[in-house]
Amino acid sequence: MKRLTKILLLIVNCILLINNGWGQNLVPNPSFEVYSNCPSGGGQVFYATGWTNYSNQSPDYFHTCATDNLLSVPNNWGGYQMPSSGNAYCALSTFYSVTPNEREVIGCQLVNNLVIGTKYYVSFKTNLSIDEVAASNYATNNLGVHFSSISYSTSNPHPVNNVAHVWTDNVITDTTGWTTIFGSFVADSAYKYLAIGNFFDDANTDTLKATTDTSTFKFGYYYVDDVCVSTDSMYTANFLYTGIEESQEIDVFNLYPNPLINQLNIKNNSNAPYDITIHDAIGQLLYQEFDINANHKQIDLSTYSKGLLLVSIKSNNQIIHHKLLKH
Numbered sequence: 289m290k291r292l293t294k295i296l297l298l299i300v301n302c303i304l305l306i307n308n309g310w311g312q313n314l315v316p317n318p319s320f321e322v323y324s325n326c327p328s329g330g331g332q333v334f335y336a337t338g339w340t341n342y343s344n345q346s347p348d349y350f351h352t353c354a355t356d357n358l359l360s361v362p363n364n365w366g367g368y369q370m371p372s373s374g375n376a377y378c379a380l381s382t383f384y385s386v387t388p389n390e391r392e393v394i395g396c397q398l399v400n401n402l403v404i405g406t407k408y409y410v411s412f413k414t415n416l417s418i419d420e421v422a423a424s425n426y427a428t429n430n431l432g433v434h435f436s437s438i439s440y441s442t443s444n445p446h447p448v449n450n451v452a453h454v455w456t457d458n459v460i461t462d463t464t465g466w467t468t469i470f471g472s473f474v475a476d477s478a479y480k481y482l483a484i485g486n487f488f489d490d491a492n493t494d495t496l497k498a499t500t501d502t503s504t505f506k507f508g509y510y511y512v513d514d515v516c517v518s519t520d521s522m523y524t525a526n527f528l529y530t531g532i533e534e535s536q537e538i539d540v541f542n543l544y545p546n547p548l549i550n551q552l553n554i555k556n557n558s559n560a561p562y563d564i565t566i567h568d569a570i571g572q573l574l575y576q577e578f579d580i581n582a583n584h585k586q587i588d589l590s591t592y593s594k595g596l597l598l599v600s601i602k603s604n605n606q607i608i609h610h611k612l613l614k615h
Contacts, residue, residue, distance in 0.1 A: 314518065320336040321374045323376070333378050345393075353375070373529040408519060410472065417510060432453070433452060541610075592614060596613060
């Protein structure tokens with residue numbers, strides 16, 4: 289009887305995890321891994337699927353797929369930096385003394401609108417770039433996140449108005465490790481968009497010389513990776529892209545039934561070949577198959593233990609994630 293009770297509790301807990309989002313990240317492509325094209329020049333953050341430029345300047349995108357060493361990872365014109373996770377990151381300017389209040393801002397549309405009155409936790413990782421090629425030489429504070437009900441663009445840049453929902457007062461000086469910016473707020477509107485940058489003007493931004501050069505100008509440049517917005521504080525504070533967090537692109541591949549007992553059915557609506565991996569809740573690989581070219585696929589999972597299954601499908605340079613409950 290006790291064993292049955294434990295099993296039932298496990299099933300209930302798994303259902304609750306699924307219904308509550310299991311630490312769902314509302315940020316699409318949070319580690320900038322999925323791309324439409326490899327970066328070939330500056331200001332190409334729009335090549336990271338779901339992301340775009342929210343300023344009239346030119347935030348950058350770096351990825352291991354780039355053939356130019358100035359745009360690749362870990363070597364690029366910002367210096368040498370391994371990603372916090374995965375193969376990519378973005379970079380933006382937080383201060384430039386030549387042009388007052390000049391900022392670079394990146395943004396995206398959230399997976400779901402925020403719910404008014406709900407507390408959300410926000411995190412991202414950042415690292416200071418110091419390099420002669422990029423001419424980056426100063427550290428700053430105030431790097432943070434702002435939510436809005438409208439999107440921004442190069443022709444309608446995000447304002448620098450000393451308003452942000454989550455930001456750091458600390459001057460970030462680490463050029464080796466990644467610093468996590470973490471905070472929370474209660475949504476006062478059904479915000480749809482997220483922006484990352486320094487939204488404080490020059491008079492309200494602290495700067496610190498981080499090099500020994502004799503330049504008279506100040507230029508702050510930071511890498512950004514692993515962005516997370518969630519109602520789960522622990523999940524957000526410790527977020528690190530692993531390739532198994534859930535995506536909302538569920539119309540391309542339909543997985544059923546859920547919950548399942550023995551057989552998993554996959555309906556491929558894109559007609560494109562795909563790879564699939566299935567992990568259990570602790571990350572152990574259970575099943576893997578490559579280059580599947582079928583509109584309908586059935587996988588026998590009868591020999592696997594009950595519990596939460598994490599399914600990743602890779603197709604057309606995109607990774608789509610699902611959670612299933614096995615009875």
